[in-house]
Amino acid sequence: xxxxxxxxxxxxxxxxxxxxxxxxxxxxxxxxxxxxxxxxxxxxxxxxxxxxxxxxxxxxxxxxxxxxxxxxxxxxxxxxxxxxxxxxxxxxxxxxxxxxxxxxxxxxxxxxxxxxxxxxxxxxxxxxxxxxxxxxxxxxxxxxxxxxxxxxxxxxxxxxxxxxxxxxxxxxxxxxxxxxxxxxxxxxxxxxxxxxxxxxxxxxxxxxxxxxxxxxxxxxxxxxxxxxxxxxxxxxxxxxxxxxxxxxxxxxxxxxxxxxxxxxxxxxxxxxxxxxxxxxxxxxxxxxxxxxxxxxxx
Amino acid sequence: xxxxxxxxxxxxxxxxxxxxxxxxxxxxxxxxxxxxxxxxxxxxxxxxxxxxxxxxxxxxxxxxxxxxxxxxxxxxxxxxxxxxxxxxxxxxxxxxxxxxxxxxxxxxxxxxxxxxxxxxxxxxxxxxxxxxxxxxxxxxxxxxxxxxxxxxxxxxxxxxxxxxxxxxxxxxxxxxxxxxxxxxxxxxxxxxxxxxxxxxxxxxxxxxxxxxxxxxxxxxxxxxxxxxxxxxxxxxxxxxxxxxxxxxxxxxxxxxxxxxxxxxxxxxxxxxxxxxxxxxxxxxxxxxxxxxxxxxxxxxxxxxxxxxxxxxxxxxxxxxxxxxxxxxxxxxxxxxxxxxxxxx
Numbered sequence: 001x002x003x004x005x006x007x008x009x010x011x012x013x014x015x016x017x018x019x020x021x022x023x024x025x026x027x028x029x030x031x032x033x034x035x036x037x038x039x040x041x042x043x044x045x046x047x048x049x050x051x052x053x054x055x056x057x058x059x060x061x062x063x064x065x066x067x068x069x070x071x072x073x074x075x076x077x078x079x080x081x082x083x084x085x086x087x088x089x090x091x092x093x094x095x096x097x098x099x100x101x102x103x104x105x106x107x108x109x110x111x112x113x114x115x116x117x118x119x120x121x122x123x124x125x126x127x128x129x130x131x132x133x134x135x136x137x138x139x140x141x142x143x144x145x146x147x148x149x150x151x152x153x154x155x156x157x158x159x160x161x162x163x164x165x166x167x168x169x170x171x172x173x174x175x176x177x178x179x180x181x182x183x184x185x186x187x188x189x190x191x192x193x194x195x196x197x198x199x200x201x202x203x204x205x206x207x208x209x210x211x212x213x214x215x216x217x218x219x220x221x222x223x224x225x226x227x228x229x230x231x232x233x234x235x236x237x238x239x240x241x242x243x244x245x246x247x248x249x250x251x252x253x254x255x256x257x258x259x260x261x262x263x264x265x266x267x268x269x270x271x272x273x274x275x276x277x278x279x280x281x282x283x284x285x286x287x288x289x290x291x292x293x294x295x296x297x298x
Numbered sequence: 299x300x301x302x303x304x305x306x307x308x309x310x311x312x313x314x315x316x317x318x319x320x321x322x323x324x325x326x327x328x329x330x331x332x333x334x335x336x337x338x339x340x341x342x343x344x345x346x347x348x349x350x351x352x353x354x355x356x357x358x359x360x361x362x363x364x365x366x367x368x369x370x371x372x373x374x375x376x377x378x379x380x381x382x383x384x385x386x387x388x389x390x391x392x393x394x395x396x397x398x399x400x401x402x403x404x405x406x407x408x409x410x411x412x413x414x415x416x417x418x419x420x421x422x423x424x425x426x427x428x429x430x431x432x433x434x435x436x437x438x439x440x441x442x443x444x445x446x447x448x449x450x451x452x453x454x455x456x457x458x459x460x461x462x463x464x465x466x467x468x469x470x471x472x473x474x475x476x477x478x479x480x481x482x483x484x485x486x487x488x489x490x491x492x493x494x495x496x497x498x499x500x501x502x503x504x505x506x507x508x509x510x511x512x513x514x515x516x517x518x519x520x521x522x523x524x525x526x527x528x529x530x531x532x533x534x535x536x537x538x539x540x541x542x543x544x545x546x547x548x549x550x551x552x553x554x555x556x557x558x559x560x561x562x563x564x565x566x567x568x569x570x571x572x573x574x575x576x577x578x579x580x581x582x583x584x585x586x587x588x589x590x591x592x593x594x595x596x597x598x599x600x601x602x603x604x605x606x607x608x609x610x611x612x613x614x615x616x617x618x619x620x621x622x623x624x625x626x627x628x629x630x631x632x633x634x635x636x637x638x639x640x641x642x
Contacts, residue, residue: 009586012605016596019605035606038614040583045537047575047585048627050559051568053483055627059579059618095484105624109617157539158552168543193502194538201503201536203571208534211506277595 003125004067004074004117005033008081009041010233017277018233021266022077022122028138028269029130033075036066042076042084045154046200049084057098058105060088065106067117077122077262079232080198083154086119090161121155123231123261124164127173135180139268142182143292145227147264148220148256149174149185150239152232153194168192177261178229181268183292188223190215195230197238210249213242217254226288228258236260240282257285267292467522476523476561483557490547491515497541497551509534511541511551518554527562533569563630573631573640580622581638583608583615 003026011018026033040059043049048056063085067074076082092099093115103112126135156168165171169192175185196202196212216239220228230236239258247254259267263276267289278285480488491512498504498512509531517526526532535555542551562568575585582588584607593603608615622628634641 007605007607009584012596012601012607013584013586013588013592016592016599016601020599020601037606038608038611038617039606040608040614040618041579041585043579044575044585045556047572048579049537049556050533051563051572051576052625052627052630053556053560055622055625055630058621058625062617062621105621108624109620111617153536153538153540158542158550160548168539192540194536194540196502196536199533199535199537200569200572200575201534203575204533204569208503208507209536212502212536215502275599277599280591280595 001129002032002034002070002072004036004070004072006036006039006042006063006067006074006076006081006085008076008078008233009044010237011078015233015236015260015277015281017266017275017280018077018236018260018262021260021262021271021276024269024271025138025262025265029134031130034070034072036063036070036074039063039066042078042081044200045080045084045087046198046203050200054101054105056084057088057091057102060084061092061102061106061113062109062111064089064092064117064119065111065113068114071116073118073120075120075122075125077231077260078234079121079152079154080234082119082121086162089115089117089119121164121231123155123173123177126177132176132180135177135265138265139181140270141268141293143264143268144294145181145183145288145292146186146225147178147183147227147229147259148188148223148225149178149191150195150216150228150230150235151192152230152235153198155231174229174231174261178264181264183227183229183264185229186223186225188225189219191219195235195238195242197234197242202238202242206245207249209238210242210245213238214246214250214252217243217246217252217256220256221254225256226291227285228256229261229264230258231261233260244282255283257281257283257288259285471525472521473523474521476526477519477521479561480518480554480557483553485550485553485557487547487549488515488519488554491519491545491549492547494546496544496546497549500540500544502538502540503534503536507531507534511535511555514558515549515551515554518558523561526558527565527567532558532562568631570640576627576631577633577639580619580628580633583618 005022007019023033040063042063043056043059045056048059064074074085076085092102092113099113099115106112120129151171151174156162156165156171159166159168162168165173171192178185193216194212195216196209202209228239230239236258239256243254243256243258246252257278258281259276259278263278266276273279273285273289278289477488480486493512493516495512497515498510501509501511503509504511514526514529514532532555535552537552537555539552542549545551578587579585588604588609596605597603602610604610608618622633627633628635632641633639
């Protein structure tokens with residue numbers, strides 16, 4: 001099995017440990033992640049999608065054609081990239097008029113959208129194409145952690161188009177994937193709420209975004225979690241860097257470390273905090289790691 | 299909202315039996331009629347029985363006198379409700395006759411205009427209307443009446459209401475071409491909205507910003523272009539899809555918001571930080587480009603110094619730049635090719 005690996009922006013350019021963990025995980029699963037050479041930003045739905053649909057669809061379609069040329073389905077581990085690429089792929093497959101228009105643009109760079117690839121999310125591939133059993137077999141160090149799972153928005157919604165879960169407001173996919181590592185997913189108030197970063201709000205009005213994030217952090221803290229698990233580098237950045245922004249604005253002292261699902265698997269497979277670039281994140285992960293790996297007991 | 303839905307349906311059922319029409323009520327018919335019914339009902343309610351802000355005397359009197367007797371209140375209230383239902387039916391009759399022959403008929407202009415004014419009018423009172431109808435729970439009603447009294451007292455200081463004389467909307471505020479943009483973009487579901495408010499009820503942005511998603515959808519349908527595109531609140535949506543997931547009419551709400559933003563952007567309403575993200579993509583292919591710290595991190599953990607994206611492929615970057623020119627995205631954001639920044 002081969003997969004066209006779409007990197008996006010924030011993961012490779014801010015949290016490369018997520019990319020590293022993913023590459024090691026898929027090597028262990030014996031699945032080849034092929035680079036989509038020359039891929040660009042998905043592009044960001046908050047700006048391109050909100051400013052000009054045609055530009056958004058054209059650049060997204062260019063990325064899609066890279067995977068079409070490779071004859072592979074796309075995997076992304078960013079909800080924003082997933083939302084953008086999935087939606088553009090879906091739209092251009094369904095709407096002939098828009099497809100014609102976009103292909104007119106793409107013909108100028110010698111490309112054509114054919115509609116032969118599928119866009120999948122990392123978590124979806126892990127559950128549907130690989131299966132829980134195979135993933136469990138890779139876990140070397142069961143993690144003693146209570147975690148707050150954050151689904152994010154563009155991973156499951158809109159349900160009627162994406163269909164990964166039938167009921168996006170009460171999903172189980174991530175909780176199940178997280179618990180394969182031995183970590184326990186703790187329920188918390190308004191678990192499905194947005195982190196606050198999307199739709200261009202973070203770049204436009206950081207106070208509003210921070211207010212969302214604070215509400216999430218309050219609810220997570222009350223549930224008594226050791227870490228936050230996400231499947232989106234943008235949410236990841238919002239909970240990591242955004243947590244310091246919340247602390248600055250509200251005088252709080254939140255310090256809940258943030259792991260992308262791929263990093264969580266990396267930990268359970270025995271990778272170090274340095275390999276996962278956890279040591280470069282804003283929120284110190286050391287206390288959670290000590291607990292997770294039972295180093296306190298040693 | 300639930301109560302209102304039941305109401306509307308019961309009216310429709312009554313109409314059905316009146317006309318002995320057994321044929322299916324197509325989405326559009328139901329939608330149009332419901333919105334009319336809801337509309338006439340809510341205005342009746344406001345003026346006569348329910349709304350505490352205007353003439354709440356009937357309910358509060360009854361409640362004061364017979365605090366312990368829920369049954370009596372219920373009876374009395376039901377009676378009033380019934381009379382309203384009958385009024386509504388009468389009012390609705392001519393509309394039905396008009397609409398029955400053609401399923402595709404648009405909402406008549408003057409009715410639409412009424413909707414414009416009244417839907418804004420209802421804005422502040424929606425939740426209280428709905429809760430007040432609930433006579434099953436005496437305590438709740440009593441609390442509500444108290445709340446309404448307080449609300450009445452605070453009314454003079456209330457600068458949140460949208461209904462002020464200077465803001466009265468007329469046909470002159472409407473731009474049918476604006477509405478047509480949504481339909482042309484394939485978002486026909488904008489017409490299906492019956493203003494129930496489920497969207498706003500679940501909206502995390504509405505809890506902290508002036509973003510009123512239900513009202514924006516209404517304004518888009520009515521063609522209140524200037525209102526929509528000049529309002530900064532339009533940009534307070536994180537596109538989390540909670541509204542769209544919960545919409546009982548399957549309205550593509552997030553698509554509506556994004557389309558409205560497209561129109562706003564093309565009319566020049568764009569925030570500088572957003573334009574800058576566009577600049578980054580034109581310059582590097584990435585909205586969040588690599589930096590030295592990330593290069594060092596990548597190298598340290600054994601990844602290529604830069605990812606195999608446009609960062610590592612000048613030809614690929616040129617393709618992206620060409621596409622941005624082709625769609626005039628560079629002009630839209632005011633990109634200055636000479637400086638690689640913004641013109642302004």
